[in-house]
Amino acid sequence: MKRRNIGCRHAMPVQPTYIIGTYNEDGTPDFAPITWVSQTYRDDEEPLLVISMWGTKKTKQNVHRTKQFTVNLVSRDMLELVDYFGSTSGKNGPKTALLYSFSCAPFVCAPALDQSRWVCECEVLQYVTTGKSDTFFCKVHNVQLDERLEVAEWGVDLTQLDPVVYSGHYQSIGEYLGTIGDFYHP
Numbered sequence: 550m551k552r553r554n555i556g557c558r559h560a561m562p563v564q565p566t567y568i569i570g571t572y573n574e575d576g577t578p579d580f581a582p583i584t585w586v587s588q589t590y591r592d593d594e595e596p597l598l599v600i601s602m603w604g605t606k607k608t609k610q611n612v613h614r615t616k617q618f619t620v621n622l623v624s625r626d627m628l629e630l631v632d633y634f635g636s637t638s639g640k641n642g643p644k645t646a647l648l649y650s651f652s653c654a655p656f657v658c659a660p661a662l663d664q665s666r667w668v669c670e671c672e673v674l675q676y677v678t679t680g681k682s683d684t685f686f687c688k689v690h691n692v693q694l695d696e697r698l699e700v701a702e703w704g705v706d707l708t709q710l711d712p713v714v715y716s717g718h719y720q721s722i723g724e725y726l727g728t729i730g731d732f733y734h735p
């Protein structure tokens with residue numbers, strides 16, 4: 550096979566799409582899609598969620614101020630909502646043009662979207678600034694899962710969550726293929 554060089558802009562930042570929930574100064578909620586989300590570890594078994602935000606968006610300001618937020622996984626039935634949250638800013642007032650409901654997360658002071666099947670509750674431990682981006686390293690206080698869904702020993706079958714994948718555009722995922730060790734048998 551021969552490959553051609555197509556330039557640095559075509560790196561492959563393919564991510565699940567998440568909506569970040571924060572509280573504004575006046576206690577109203579703000580929600581915005583952020584897909585630059587990953588994970589690392591410290592010196593213990595607890596994972597740290599890593600999330601990067603560019604510019605001066607309201608979500609970033611709220612995260613700096615409150616240090617707490619929710620990460621709401623977007624499923625295909627939430628496409629209109631994520632598109633709306635992503636094309637408006639809480640800096641211009643509350644996002645109330647679409648109907649949606651939210652609840653206070655039980656482990657952090659942040660709003661969680663009732664429609665999301667998977668919600669992670671996070672607290673910022675530290676952050677690093679690179680140009681206009683801030684990357685936050687966060688303790689995971691809790692993960693909520695739709696109680697109708699199964700959790701296997703190896704985790705949750707993503708097809709149950711029906712996540713929207715973002716790679717510059719929205720896509721969905723395909724079939725379940727297996728887990729580590731299912732394919733290589735020395």
Ligand SMILES: Cc1cc2nc3c(=O)[nH]c(=O)nc-3n(C[C@H](O)[C@H](O)[C@H](O)COP(=O)(O)O)c2cc1C
Binds near residue numbers: 566605607632637
């Ligand atoms: C699908 C999608 C993914 C996005 N991912 C990110 C991201 O990873 N980091 C970021 O800084 N902004 C990202 N954005 C942009 C913000 O969601 C957008 O600036 C939003 O209007 C911010 O709203 P806020 O000012 O209420 O926080 C994304 C937008 C969309 C539609």
